[in-house]
Amino acid sequence: MSQPIPVTVLTGYLGAGKTTLLNRILTESHGKKYAVIINEFGEVGIDNDIVVGTDEEIFEMNNGCICCTVRGDLIRTIGGLMKRADALDGIIVETTGLADPAPVAQTFFTDDEVKAKTQLDAVVTVVDAKHFPLRLEDSREAEDQVAFADVVLLNKTDLVSPADLAAVERRIREINPYARIHRTQKSAIELDKILDKGAFDLQRILALDPHFLHDHGHHHDHDDGHDHDPATCDDPTHDHSHDHHHHHHHDAPNPKHADDVFSVAAVVDGPVDPEKFRVWISGILQSQGQNILRSKGVLAVEGAEQRFVFQAVHMIADSTWGQPWRAGEKRGSKLVFIGRKLDAEALKAGFEACKAA
Amino acid sequence: MSEAKLPARREFAFGAYVSGAAFTADGETAGFALGSGAIKLVTVADSSVREIAAHKGASLSFAAHPDGNSFLSGGDDGRLVRVARDGETSEVAKFQGKWLDVLATHKSGGFACAFGKEIRYWAPGATEPKTLGPHPSSVAALDFSPDGSRLAAAHYGGASIWQIRNPASAPRKLDWKGSHIVVRYAPNGKFLATTTQDNAIHVWRLANGQDMQMAGYRTKVKALAWTADARYLLSDAADCFVCWDFSGKGPEGQPPVEYGFGDGRAMTAAIAHPDSPFVCGGFENGALRLGDMDSKRDLELRPGADDRKPIRAMAWSPDGWRIAAGAEDGYATVFDLKAKS
Numbered sequence: 128m129s130q131p132i133p134v135t136v137l138t139g140y141l142g143a144g145k146t147t148l149l150n151r152i153l154t155e156s157h158g159k160k161y162a163v164i165i166n167e168f169g170e171v172g173i174d175n176d177i178v179v180g181t182d183e184e185i186f187e188m189n190n191g192c193i194c195c196t197v198r199g200d201l202i203r204t205i206g207g208l209m210k211r212a213d214a215l216d217g218i219i220v221e222t223t224g225l226a227d228p229a230p231v232a233q234t235f236f237t238d239d240e241v242k243a244k245t246q247l248d249a250v251v252t253v254v255d256a257k258h259f260p261l262r263l264e265d266s267r268e269a270e271d272q273v274a275f276a277d278v279v280l281l282n283k284t285d286l287v288s289p290a291d292l293a294a295v296e297r298r299i300r301e302i303n304p305y306a307r308i309h310r311t312q313k314s315a316i317e318l319d320k321i322l323d324k325g326a327f328d329l330q331r332i333l334a335l336d337p338h339f340l341h342d343h344g345h346h347h348d349h350d351d352g353h354d355h356d357p358a359t360c361d362d363p364t365h366d367h368s369h370d371h372h373h374h375h376h377h378d379a380p381n382p383k384h385a386d387d388v389f390s391v392a393a394v395v396d397g398p399v400d401p402e403k404f405r406v407w408i409s410g411i412l413q414s415q416g417q418n419i420l421r422s423k424g425v426l427a428v429e430g431a432e433q434r435f436v437f438q439a440v441h442m443i444a445d446s447t448w449g450q451p452w453r454a455g456e457k458r459g460s461k462l463v464f465i466g467r468k469l470d471a472e473a474l475k476a477g478f479e480a481c482k483a484a
Numbered sequence: 485m486s487e488a489k490l491p492a493r494r495e496f497a498f499g500a501y502v503s504g505a506a507f508t509a510d511g512e513t514a515g516f517a518l519g520s521g522a523i524k525l526v527t528v529a530d531s532s533v534r535e536i537a538a539h540k541g542a543s544l545s546f547a548a549h550p551d552g553n554s555f556l557s558g559g560d561d562g563r564l565v566r567v568a569r570d571g572e573t574s575e576v577a578k579f580q581g582k583w584l585d586v587l588a589t590h591k592s593g594g595f596a597c598a599f600g601k602e603i604r605y606w607a608p609g610a611t612e613p614k615t616l617g618p619h620p621s622s623v624a625a626l627d628f629s630p631d632g633s634r635l636a637a638a639h640y641g642g643a644s645i646w647q648i649r650n651p652a653s654a655p656r657k658l659d660w661k662g663s664h665i666v667v668r669y670a671p672n673g674k675f676l677a678t679t680t681q682d683n684a685i686h687v688w689r690l691a692n693g694q695d696m697q698m699a700g701y702r703t704k705v706k707a708l709a710w711t712a713d714a715r716y717l718l719s720d721a722a723d724c725f726v727c728w729d730f731s732g733k734g735p736e737g738q739p740p741v742e743y744g745f746g747d748g749r750a751m752t753a754a755i756a757h758p759d760s761p762f763v764c765g766g767f768e769n770g771a772l773r774l775g776d777m778d779s780k781r782d783l784e785l786r787p788g789a790d791d792r793k794p795i796r797a798m799a800w801s802p803d804g805w806r807i808a809a810g811a812e813d814g815y816a817t818v819f820d821l822k823a824k825s
């Protein structure tokens with residue numbers, strides 16, 4: 128069987144540095160063949176890669192759910208790319224600056240053919256360190272884009288003071304403590320840090336806090352959050368203290384505004400009952416899917432030797448079997464929700480009730 | 485149909501995704517369009533193959549040219565190319581930066597392609613196209629009415645029917661929510677069928693605009709074929725022939741005719757015989773089945789296998805005696821239903 132082609136979704140507010148990043152991908156000699164789907168067709172000098180221009184066409188599904196939307200143009204474009212004779216190493220989808228990342232992500236979970244041939248690898252969000260606080264004030268999209276991210280490029284770090292940079296990073300962490308953050312200038316980043324990361328980033332939910340089974344809820348996430356080793360980093364602007372983060376990343380934070388995005392982590396100390404989980408999670412996504420932007424988890428399932436890897440965008444879920452558990456390894460289940468108006472206690476209690484008897 | 489002997493067949497390994505198949509008017513040449521951008525011309529009599537490099541990327545749309553002696557191919561290089569049976573190739577048009585994945589032809593000589601929200605229509609004998617549109621969203625499929633007077637376009641929110649002799653007039657709008665991806669006129673011109681992203685078929689009775697919805701598919705329907713008598717509408721996407729009966733009061737409230745359950749794999753391509761009540765389906769495991777709508781019996785032309793790839797393109801020759809089929813992995817075949825192997 129041929130491997131599904133990894134898809135990277137590239138989002139970011141206008142002017143954040145998306146185009147600069149795309150140009151890097153297209154011009155760097157990486158020896159890979161990528162197809163890049165952009166919003167507008169421009170004549171770009173490309174040797175090896177394929178550039179496809181499309182108009183974002185957001186289609187509602189007829190199931191009556193207003194958040195079940197897909198990108199019709201992507202379904203067609205990917206169908207066309209799959210006919211080509213040359214094997215692709217990856218597909219990169221650029222969204223417009225004001226775009227809600229949900230329809231593009233949902234496309235990879237809902238369309239049968241797209242699902243069969245490709246796999247959503249990561250949502251990469253480029254954030255302008257200088258203007259992000261302003262964007263948060265005047266648009267919901269900027270916040271959503273960070274909420275959806277698996278990887279955040281905190282860009283234009285040279286344009287802000289160390290203190291402001293630390294503040295922006297804290298704000299990103301409040302919205303989405305699970306994204307991997309890379310600080311960049313002019314979108315300069317090694318491509319292997321943003322492309323073809325998928326399974327790795329989902330497994331990371333568990334790895335994020337190796338102690339979570341004993342230490343419910345606290346996220347010692349800072350040393351995963353940077354792309355450098357904090358032990359050797361002497362930049363005083365980087366926040367390497369454990370304690371500091373606890374105030375911000377608690378499971379039930381007090382958002383500044385009633386509709387701020389925050390996250391909830393729910394853990395079960397052991398395997399879950401698959402049927403109980405299925406019933407519970409579909410009920411949660413059905414009733415609260417509009418407020419849950421993303422949910423993802425790595426679960427131990429009773430009777431299964433592999434990790435169960437779950438992710439959803441709003442109401443639309445997808446799951447696969449991941450790495451097998453090692454002999455003697457402690458099996459735990461963790462699920463995270465990123466969204467608005469989440470009832471942290473109810474989510475945690477609901478997940479706990481899925482624990483295998 | 486005798487089940488004792490299978491029709492004679494020729495098989496080819498073309499090495500790239502077979503995205504289209506068609507016959508010349510006399511059925512003597514089969515054309516296969518490939519994801520490599522090549523067109524393979526197969527002379528059925530001696531199985532000789534000629535390869536034409538038509539596109540830089542992939543051929544995304546392919547049809548018999550109305551002149552009867554050539555084919556039209558649209559590519560992701562923006563080129564619409566005419567390839568004659570002798571291999572002579574000419575560029576009909578080039579639309580820089582566009583993907584030509586939608587194409588329709590009519591025996592009267594007209595043909596049309598679409599990219600983005602617009603259609604380009606060539607009247608019989610015309611060298612320059614007329615523009616129809618823009619539509620509210622990208623055009624996903626086109627089909628000419630049987631008499632060639634109208635052109636139907638499927639798009640988000642329904643279908644638009646253009647009177648092509650009067651392109652300035654507003655199209656008739658057939659509205660139904662959702663993204664419509666296939667469109668097919670019934671051979672009697674009385675119905676227009678589309679398929680939608682939500683795994684359903686939608687059909688309009690054109691006389692009064694009444695519409696009906698046919699659902700129950702587990703995946704989206706990507707191929708529709710009407711039998712020549714316009715009685716049955718065959719769809720792919722199920723693991724058998726699913727045929728909606730439009731005789732009498734029509735399919736509303738009636739289950740479809742279902743037969744030819746094979747090995748539980750989904751149909752990925754479907755065609756109907758040009759004059760008789762026969763249908764043919766290609767499956768995701770490479771199987772090919774011929775169906776008889778009168779007896780509701782089927783004949784396996786090619787068995788499926790787990791290591792075989794989905795059939796993606798099929799065509800019936802205009803005289804009804806030959807079938808061409810091609811798969812994702814470059815497998816292609818031409819059956820001669822007259823000759824027994």
